[in-house]
Amino acid sequence: MISNNAKSNLAIFASGSGSNAQKIIEYFDASLNAEIGLVVSNRAEALVLERAHKAQIDTQVFSNSQFKEGTEVIRLLQNLKIDYIILAGFLLKIPIALIRNFPRKIINIHPALLPKYGGKGMYGKHVHQAVFDHFEVESGITIHYVNEAYDEGQIIFQKSVTLELLDTPDIIATKVLALEHHHYPRVIDNLLTLSN
Ligand code: GRF
Numbered sequence: 001m002i003s004n005n006a007k008s009n010l011a012i013f014a015s016g017s018g019s020n021a022q023k024i025i026e027y028f029d030a031s032l033n034a035e036i037g038l039v040v041s042n043r044a045e046a047l048v049l050e051r052a053h054k055a056q057i058d059t060q061v062f063s064n065s066q067f068k069e070g071t072e073v074i075r076l077l078q079n080l081k082i083d084y085i086i087l088a089g090f091l092l093k094i095p096i097a098l099i100r101n102f103p104r105k106i107i108n109i110h111p112a113l114l115p116k117y118g119g120k121g122m123y124g125k126h127v128h129q130a131v132f133d134h135f136e137v138e139s140g141i142t143i144h145y146v147n148e149a150y151d152e153g154q155i156i157f158q159k160s161v162t163l164e165l166l167d168t169p170d171i172i173a174t175k176v177l178a179l180e181h182h183h184y185p186r187v188i189d190n191l192l193t194l195s196n
Contacts, residue, residue, distance in 0.1 A: 008034040008192045011082040013090040014041055018048025020088035020109065020180055025055045027185030033192050037080050042067055042092055070097035077102075086188060087146065091123060094146050106146040107191070109184050111176045113158055114142040118151030128169040128176065138162055139172055141179045143187050157187045 010028070012021045021039060028034050039052035039059045052059045058080075066072050074097060077085070087094070087108040094106060110118055112127045117139075122130070131139045140160035145153035161175045 007032065008083045008196075009037040009081055010034050010084050010086055010188070011038040011040055011077055011080070012036060012048075012052075012086045012088055014039065014046065014048040014088045015043055015091040016046055016048065016089045018046065018051050018088065019177065020184055021048050022051050023181045024086060024088065024185045024188065025051065025057065027189070029055075031189070033189055033196075034084075037082055038077075040073070042090075048089075064092060067092050068095055070095040074098060074101050084188075084192070085146075088184070089124075093150065096148055099146060099148060104145055107156070107188065108144055108146050108151075108153070109180055110142045110144065110151055111139075111173070111180065112142065113138070113140045113160060114144065114151055114155065118142075120150050122151070125169060125173060128172040131163070131172055132167070132169045136163060139176055141176060141183060143184060156191065157183065159183055 012024060014021045025036050028036055036057050039048060039057050041049055041059070041061050042064055044061045049059045060076060062073055083105065085102055085106040087106065099106060112118065112131060117127050117130050138160045140158060142155055143157040144155045147153040159179050161179055163172060
């Protein structure tokens with residue numbers, strides 16, 4: 001479907017390595033649907049900022065308390081006319097003020113099949129360790145809207161992967177990350193197409 005509307009302007013929020021951010025940046029590089037207007041982090045040393053600089057994307061670091069309070073973050077996003085916020089390994093809770101200013105415009109990816117293995121403290125390797133500890137025969141990804149409760153917003157997309165008996169938490173993480181890298185940019189793209 002070809003849209004007549006202008007490109008969507010995306011902000012990516014990330015706290016760490018930003019391998020998902022990288023895939024999203026590459027995917028939308030030549031897109032008519034969206035561009036990455038900003039990469040935001042709460043950690044000045046996060047590798048994701050380097051990735052953004054290499055791609056000539058503006059970056060902004062806010063402190064944890066600035067995120068919690070929200071006003072400056074919201075002001076910047078509004079000034080830059082950001083349409084969607086894409087969370088890609090962003091570890092802080094999104095404040096209610098930000099959610100209210102961007103209703104159904106904040107999207108997250110979780111490295112498990114929600115509602116299993118979600119909630120506070122369930123991030124990164126903690127998720128894969130829990131999946132391993134429970135002898136799960138599958139894991140996967142969940143892409144969802146962000147609401148006031150951790151990992152409880154409406155689910156947009158899920159994809160599972162089969163786990164083998166000998167899969168360690170590291171192997172589970174690798175399998176799940178491959179799904180994230182493939183699907184996250186494409187699901188965002190579809191979402192933008194449908195809402196334009
Ligand atoms: C991913 O597993 C993502 O699902 C989770 O945090 C991890 C971020 O990895 N929310 P990266 O920084 O994109 O490499």
